[in-house]
């Protein structure tokens with residue numbers, strides 16, 4: 001664990017010299033998408049919330065620090081970037097049969113789809129932990145969902161392994177980004193990885 005952390009930190013330390021390195025192509029595959037047939041089911045106010053949510057997620061996932069982290073992770077896991085064809089940040093949530101929302105999914109063609117948390121759940125989070133935590137949760141959930149789906153490209157149906165690795169990598173990123181001293185981050189990691 002410590003070893004992995006050090007190498008990501010070393011990656012980060014090299015950042016100032018990275019201007020000659022081509023921008024990772026992964027970020028260009030990230031786009032906001034909406035299922036038009038679903039729009040009618042949402043009020044203007046909720047649509048406005050989900051649009052803002054999607055643009056926050058897109059911005060978060062395209063941040064150079066996170067992109068650099070993803071590149072490092074894909075290299076470590078020997079997942080080739082060209083296996084990722086498309087990363088869609090969907091505006092509207094996807095409800096599973098049990099009433100929970102799906103965070104993301106991917107298929108064999110390398111298409112990754114990420115979904116938001118429901119407005120009601122975000123409100124609950126905000127009233128329990130405060131606005132800052134809710135904001136941080138949305139960003140961390142999106143990073144975790146993308147890491148999770150990228151790992152599925154390699155470990156396909158090994159859900160346990162993918163979950164364990166997602167937690168491991170998210171925590172490495174959090175330490176590397178020095179978010180760990182942020183008191184809200186503690187709550188957020190606990191909600192994302194309860195065990």
Ligand SMILES: [Zn+2]
Nearest residue numbers: 148152159162
């Ligand atoms: Zn999974």
